[in-house]
Amino acid sequence: MTEFVKPSIQYFELWPLLAVFGVACLGVVIEAFAPRAVRYTAQVTVALLGLVGALVGVVLVARDVQSYDDGAARGVFAVGGTIAVDGPSLFIWGLVLSLAIAGVLLFAERHLDGGVSAFAGQAATVPGTDAETAAIAARREHTEVYPLMMFAVFGMMLFPAANDLLTMFVGLEVLSLPLYLLSGLARRRRLLSQESALKYFLLGAFSSGFFLYGAALLYGYAGSMDFAAINEAVRNDVGSSSLLLIGTGLLSVGLLFKVGAVPFQAWTPDVYQGAPTPVVAFMAAGTKVAAFGALMRLFYVALGADRWSWQPMLWIIAILSMFVGAALAITQSDIKRLLAYSSVAHTGFILTGVLGVQASDQLAVGEITSLQAVLFYLTTYGFATIGAFAVVSLVRDSGGETTAIERWAGLGKESPVVAAVFAFFLLAMAGIPLTSGFVGKLAVFSAALAAGAWPVVVAAVLASIVAAFLYVRVIKVMYFDEPVGAGPSVAYPSVLTATTIAVGAALTLVLGVIPGPVLDLAGVAGEFIR
């Protein structure tokens, strides 16, 4: 048994994490002590200030980090080697924080539903009872959603930066638990919302059980939870390889569930349809970014020496995700379910990038590493998704949001601007040139080609064609179909949602026309420190 050594905490490098966590705790205190009237303003202000402060912290830390161990990677290990503050971590932190700022703006939107937010007035009341009517009449609001979201952001930042299995598990749970609750808090269609929370929770808890057992088996194999130690053990082939293989498989179940890859995609459409749209916008973008960061760190840093075992598995899962996601998306009649299946297809495309070459010194001129490609794709995907869901929250009828695709017919005449912006997001997801999606797809495909994964790339190109059909179908409905009945109406958003959509659309355009700066930034992020 070794002596207990007090870990030193790198407060400066961890400032973004600590700021978000502090703001989350402060939100709980506000909820407990502030009078109801000021809570909304206080919570939104505190959340936004905290996120902006953390984002500034990320920039400062990124300017300051030094090369690690004189290698190509830059960064430091914090808190006794459990958290890696390196280039990829910082890039993902910046991305998650930007998406979270957009998420707070969507959460705070009150114009769309007659002066109240998209969240249940009082979640404890049973739908359809007098108590619920009273809560609605009193214009109650759950301002707890802001601290819950801040805890989720904290988890999203901890998860990809975790450098041992225990920290990664804690990050996974801190990210997931608030999202389970947030999914169940919709103001309208509360039965659907509660059902989505139940499904998300049960399946999520089930998959984190797999993750944890995988962690236990890897610990049994390597005798340590630390990624570097696991890598060392794999290199030296110390223990029973069946422990390693089963452990890797079980860990991947947990991670692939979080990114929504086939065959672990079952929760995605249900949760995306049932949960409140602002939550879906934030969760769809943020969870994917964080979970892919964690997935790459686990596979590259801890299991990099064993890549011949896990790469074939990822090949198959990438191909399945692309085709199943695209094929099932075509059959959907609900726009949120369609976007959910399209996110499954995107998971497949991102996994294609994960299969690329990891080390920059093994590349020919003009090729990019898988990490650079995936980080860029996540940026394009994140902003297009959050923007698309923000647009979905605008199209409404008397019963709240109208998400049936056939009810979107005639949107092009009703509101040309909204229809055009949504069509633009769809084209970006389809990967049409001059949108960010095109450059993102190009990046992940070339990264995978450089590593010789051409069968996956061929499949990905074919799946892109299938996926393009489904996006074009929605555009056709919006512009060329005759409206059913009164047709859709578009709620006029406040500056909050409008800003989110505008920024999402602008970034989607800019990243498509001049992708250089962000691609370079993802390149500068470099490699994971080991």
Next chain:
Amino acid sequence: MTQYIVLSAILFTIGCVGVLTRRNAIVVFMCVELMLNACNLAFVAFAKQHGNLDGQITAFFVMVVAAAEVVIGLAIIMTIFRTRRSASVDDASLLKY
């Protein structure tokens, strides 16, 4: 040593099968907890085998996480039960296709 690992694997499998076959959300949830506890047993057994404390400390963290999960999970199941007067996972079937 192997016995403990085998026992934890059996417990994990029982939990896993339980999640897939049971219909009451509370029982499904109990089976998830059984899986987490099977993990704890494996962690502690491996910690003994390797002679370091990592696995034992992890077991404490897992207990805390499991407790947090209970809080969230029971809250969600409670709201579903109050709305539908049933905690069966088969009844919650509005979201499909």
